[in-house]
Amino acid sequence: MKQNFNKGTCTVMQNASIYLRSCIGRTIEELKKAYLSGKHICFLVGADSYVTKEIVSSAAILPNSLGDNSSNNDTPPTPTVKFVDNDTFVKSTVGEQTEFCKPRLFVYMGKPQYRTTDNTVDEQFKLPLMSLTNYVDVCSGLADVNMRLTKGNERTLCCMRNSLILIPAKSKPQIPSYIEPYTATVVVPYMDEQECCQWISLYLNKTEDVSLKKNSDGYLMAGNNDFLRQLYHCMRGMTHLQIYSVLKDCSMQLGKIYFETSACNGSERMAALKKCIRKNADRIIEDSRALIIENPSVNEPAGLGCLTKWLNDHCDQVANPYLYVKYRQEAPKGLLVSGLPGSGKSMMAKYVAGRFGLSLVRLDFGNLGGTYVGQSEKNMDSALAKIEALSPCVLWVDEMEKAFSGSSGVNGSEVTKRLFGKFLTWMQEKGNRDVSCFVFATANDISKMPPEMFRNGRFDEKFFTFMPTSLECGKIFESIVRKQTKEADRGENLQALPLFNVSKVNAALFEKMLNDTSLCLKGWLTEELCDKSVNRLNKFFTGADIEQVIKNAKNLFLNGYASDVSPVGDAVFDTPQFCECLREAIRETKTYGETNLVDIARCYGQLSVNNFKNASNSLVLPFDGYDELLYMSAENNGKALLYDLNRTGNKEDVHYQHLSCKYDKCMYVIVRNTINSISKEIVKQRWQ
Structure with missing residues (x-):
C-alpha cells in the first residue's frame, strides 16, 4: 500500500481487493462494461474533479494511455486523452475528422447553462449535442452512406468506433432518443464505511501526522475506530473533495481534530467537531431550490407527551445507527404526523432535529417543478441525492397532502404520479442503501393523500394532533x-x-x-x-x-x-x-x-x-x-x-x-x- 499526496488531496494506491470495493473501482468497472458492450458515449453522474481524474488515469482498458510514439521515436507522442469544452470536436463526415488518428478518450468539461424561468435561476447542463449527433451518424454510417471510404477514412472510422466520449454531469441528463441507444449512464456510488474512514485517516496522517495501520481488510486506518465511525456517519455520502474540504475547515476552526473519544473531554470535543461538520455539510444543498435548511429547536412543544416519549425511546437509534448494526436493527425510517392546523406539527419537526442533534432539511415539493419535459423528475432525483449526501439528517416534508394530492385516480397529474412513485421507492429502499435519513412528514388533511402512504413500512409510527x-x-x-x-x-x-x-x-x-x-x-x-x-x-x-x-x-x-x-x-x-x-x-x-x-x-x-x-x-x-x-x-x-x-x-x-x-x-x-x-x-x- 503506497500513499501519495498531490495538490492538496490524498490518494492511495490500492490492491485489487480494495480497488474492486472502492467507489472509483466500481465506477471504472461499470465504464469498462459499457465500453466493451459498444456504449461509447458515457455519462458519469456525481463525479467530482478528483474522481474524474482518477478514472481517466486508472482505467487501463479505456483509450486513455499517455500516448503512442512507436512509429517514430523523435516524434512527440500523440495524447489519447483530450479534454474538450466545445460542441464541435466531432465533425459531420469521416473525411473532416482530425482528432481520430487513433482511439481516444474525450472528456467533455462543458459548463452548465443558466436560464431564467418564472423569475428563478435554473441550472441546465449543456450537452454537446452537435458532436454527439455527428459521432452517432458517422459511426453508424449514416453520414457517409453514399461515400466510398478510402483506407485512411476506414482507419479513421475504426479509431472513432473504438473511442470513448466521457461526459461528467451532476445529475442524470435528458438524453435525446436518437442518441440514447449509443449511451450509458454510470452513477458514481458513495464510499462505503471503510473507504471513507481510510480517506479520513489519510487526511489526518498528512495534517496531524497520525500513524496509520492496516486493518484485517487491508485498509489504512487511524487507531481510534470509534472516532472514525462517528465521523463517517456525519460525512457519509460526501465526495472525496467534499470530505477533504470539510475536514480542512474543521482544522482551521478547531485546531487539531483527532483525539481519543474515551478521554475525559472526548464527548464535548466530538460534539463540537460534529457541529462544525454539519455546518459545512449544509452547504451541499444551498444550490437546490427544493431543499431548505431550517433551524432545529431544543424547545419541547407542550401537550404532545406521547410523541415526545417515542422520540426519547428512539433517539439513540436515530442519532447513532451504527451502534445497532450488530443487532441487525435498522434505524427508524420516520414519522407521519397529521392533525389540525396550528396544533404544533411544525414546532415538533424542529424539535425532532434538535432532540436528535441532526440537521433539519425541509423538502418543498412546490419548487420541484420544471418548465422542460422530465425536469421535475430530474429535480426530484437531484434533491434525493443531496439528502442522501447530507445524511444522517431529519427530512421535513411539510403538508405532504398538497404535494401528492394529484397522485391517485384517473384525473391525477402524470408528473405528480411519477414524483410520488420516486419518493415512495426512495423511502422504501433508503434503509437497504444505508441512508440514515429520518423523515418527519406532516399533513393537515390525510383524506387527500394516497392510501399507499399509510402502508406499514413507510413510517415507523403515525401520530395525530387534535x-x-x-x-x-x-x-x-x-x-x-x-x-x-x-x-x-x-x-x-x-x-x-x-x-x-x-x-x-x-x-x-x-x-x-x-x-x-x-x-x-x-x-x-x-x-x-x-x-x-x-x-x-x-x-x-x-x-x-x-x-x-x-x-x-x-x-x-x-x-x-x-x-x-x-x-x-x-x-x-x-x-x-x-x-x-x-x-x-x-x-x-x-x-x-x-x-x-x-x-x-x-x-x-x-x-x-x-x-x-x-x-x-x-x-x-x-x-x-x-x-x-x-x-x-x-x-x-x-x-x-x-x-x-x-x-x-x-x-x-x-x-x-x-x-x-x-x-x-x-x-x-x-x-x-x-x-x-x-x-x-x-x-x-x-x-x-
Missing part, C-alpha cells in the same frame, strides 16, 4: 411565556425586569380563563347530554390561537399602559394589567374552535379510521365512540349516530363526568354533536 385539553392549553400557554421570558433575559431589558412574572402568569391563570363561562364558554351547555345542538359561542384553542392571544395581549398592554410602565412592577408586563389585557385579547380573538367546527369534525373522522396514535397524553373524544360501518348499517332507522359511546356498553354520562373541567366537557359535547350533524357528509365522502 384540539388540546384545558390542561394542555395551560401548558402551551406557560411554555410560550417561559420561552419569551428566557429569550428576553438574554437580551437587553430596559427595566432590568423579567418579561413576565411566571409565578402568576402561568398555566393555572390561563386554565382559569378557559373555564370561565362569561369569557370562553358563553355557550356552555346545561341541557341534557342527549341534546344535539351545536353553537359557536365557545372558544376552543389550538396552540397557534394561544400564541396569537399572547401577542394581542402584549399589543393591548403596550398601547394602553406603555407610558405607565415603571420598574415598580414585578415584570415588564405588569401582572394585574396584563391579565386584563389577556382577557380582552381572548374576547377579541376568533379561535379555530369557533370558526372551523366542521373542519374539526372532518379531521376527527379521518384520524379515527386510519390507525393513528394520539400524540398527546389525553383525548377529549375517545375513538371508541366512532364507527362508520355501524352507522351505515343503522342509518335507515333514522336514529343512527356516527359518534355514540353508548354502543360500547358504557353510559355516555360516565365519560362526560370523567372529564375534569367545563372546558373539556363543553368541547366534548360540541365536537361530538358536530360530528353527528354532518355524519352523512363524512361517510359519503369516504365511501362513495
